[in-house]
Amino acid sequence: MQRTSVLVIGGSLVGLSASLFLAWRGIDLVLVDKHHGSSAHPRAMGFTETTLEHFRAVGIADRIPAEPANARLRRAKVTSLCGEWIEETDWTPGKPTQRSAEVSPCTGAAIAQDKLEPILREAALELGADMRLGVEMVSFRQDESGVVARLRPRDGQPEYEIVADYMIAADGAGSATRATLGIACSGVGYLRTLRSVLFRCPAADAWLDQGIRQFAIEQPDFRAFLTTYGDGRWVLMFEDDRERSAQELEDAVTRALGRDLPFEIITTGRWEMAGRIADSYASGRVFLAGDAAHQLPPTRGGFGANTGIDDAWNLAWKLERVLTGTSSPALLATYDEERRPIGWLRHQQTFSRPDYASWTGDRFIPEPLFDNDAMEFGQLVRSSAVISATDELPAAASPVQWAGQPGTRAPHVAIQRRGQAMSTLDLFGRGYVLLTADPAWRSVADALPIELVMVGEDVTFPDAESFPKHFGVGPAGASLVRPDGIVAWRASDVADVAALPDAFARVACATRRDSAQGVGR
Template structure:
């Protein structure tokens, strides 16, 4: 990480990422892990001193597992829940606990995923992502801002300026990813509009430490809605010992006023160390399209959502990046047509909209959004994270009228949904099925005729397709057979994309398996 100028670094790249927070860094990590030449520019020199994101879902950890860094991120205990209660103060009278999804219990994590998620603050995770992206060859340029960009015949030309030296230079890239935040100048220049509940209010907050308050977490509640006459606030705890107090107004407070407010929230005059303050906008806005030409929106640039117990903010953006990375890789390698990139917005924009609806239909935010989403069906955490369904030309399915999300066990190999997690034996190693889908397309079948067809298509069509013989190369447990897991017969097959999403399945053996597989791959890759 250094100030890069045109005198000492290359200024041509396959992908330019603007924005170096969680989503931009994840995109750089996913792309560089695939060998894609990537330059990331970020106007700040490091992470924000007041992190907002602190919870990362099983799906996010699965993505990081796929690129080999999950072990660097401490995962949560399976029984941990992000619980919230209404209280007079932390040390005062406690009232009722408020559920995230009313009427639905949250089972222990680690049953439908090999991961359990992570409770780590954003400013602790971002250094890990930076280091790992750099290790894989990404070029990270901090303290560099985008001045302008224009799409050219064969790519994108961007004017950049080093904030340290004021030097201006140009980078040319095949594609541009805008991870430049909710206000996204790139999105605004593209003229992509947004819709949703819109602006709701401005939040002020203070970040602080208070060791004496830690024992009050022993009851398992980590978030507290403070309700006192003339004082309403929200208190939450970060796993590393920091606390955040959020105010229900947009008033700037002096240090003495901040300390007074913290005392009211805590209910006692406990020793406190102030760290910093913050100010941000609570809003719900989803871009009408996530791409235009050679430019792609990701993260808050595509979907502005407030922090939730469901992790619909940063986690959604990281999932954006994972969806896009393999598609850019295959297009840049000439394996897929650029038409494959059209499926990014087709798949991700409805996911952003679903999460918008789920956020503001829940009790946590309904009071701010009103009753406009009353009656919206609510999906549980596992359905939203591990059972969301995408639909595009990169998914082959004749099923219609399916819900946008469901518990992953209910899908059983449905095309458009993340492949099921099952612990299997692969060449003597215990792996999750998801570990098989981290790089290439994968065809799985117990029938050797499908396996031979997959080998032929990979060889003749030049596509990155691995064929895995179930029962020989991979063995499923007796209580979770391949056939039951993917809803196919012993002569059936399942094709999984490089992002772990089921692309296609055949219940039985086709008369010409090589032909049907070739046609399916051609459609998914956007080939004529």
């Protein structure tokens, strides 16, 4: 019987990202996917700054074409692409569409899913991931010691079993893993089934010069949604589940374009519009990620795929620490604690926006909307792995408002390290990091498995006030940041130096061995 530390089920965006993040951390893993490659219909398009920050941390951001700085995803209501453009519409009414360039070292990426997946696959393979495409999981069982999965190669080879310490189920909205575990879902539920047609029309790209990428087609007897993958491919989405003949598809594309442009139909799609959040993201040694945990419709905020990639980033470092014995298994309980509320936040924000509010009817009560900076950079996570993320705090706010609040992503500040320009975010990713400008923290930090970064000595901030201002501490205070870049704890001044060991042991769910082994500087 074969063995691995982590078995990943599903080889799409989230499964590939989980494999990449785990392999980068040196964790042995096997990924299985019943498909042999990416879907002919690329589906997701557009990846956020946070997603690119994760890819930057593992060293592959330069492989992914970035959007221009200050780019924003714009939408217009039109009679057709080449016809009358009636008005531009906002994603979040009354809020700026673009996100602030000052809060991240990254821009988003306008790349189609079927072009991003090979990049992730190749990078994970380079780092030692074992990927088995054309292999499906038939069944699995688990006990206190691990997960046993029965796998079936789809080329007729014999079935076999593999034992894993943990399993990540990234097997989509219809997750068989979730069903086997008996985990139900809540949310607005099923809304309707829609159809789409993918076609190639490079000539239509000339209408993208104004920066608008999404078009709501409104004609007296024809309504549809048109958007581009930015590479000559376009997708037209219908508002019904009617199967159309080849001629009907061609006629619909022509009407949406509004001019007799040459095009080639590539394939069609059929997908379910729904809002479902799993009632638990974990059961025993099995964790749900991506659409298996939260099914959300396409949005201009990228709440589907990007949320799933963020799931994988949150889970990977926790699995590493538990598998290496530096944290107790209690750390893994924080995955559900932290990520399920984020899934719910994005569910509520999606269906509270005008794009989807009309579909939900009386089954959903809209909530106040957060702006784009808050949703992308300012979501709050609460769990036992964070100190002082209290219930009174909002679910999201801008990074400027948070100013290094525990439970939020550490602030991005442009700094210098050994004469090299970098972001504060580049300091994080591997282990716990303590940032401070006061040497009084040195002796305590050096006795713990924490990397101590001295402000003014190891790194230089733009000015003397920059570190306290952005991280919300006094000049002699300190900020403890987790391996995933989330602030775990902070102290306003040196009076709290003695509290650091207990704070670290608590947020890291540290084992006695890890608490006693310092890493120094």
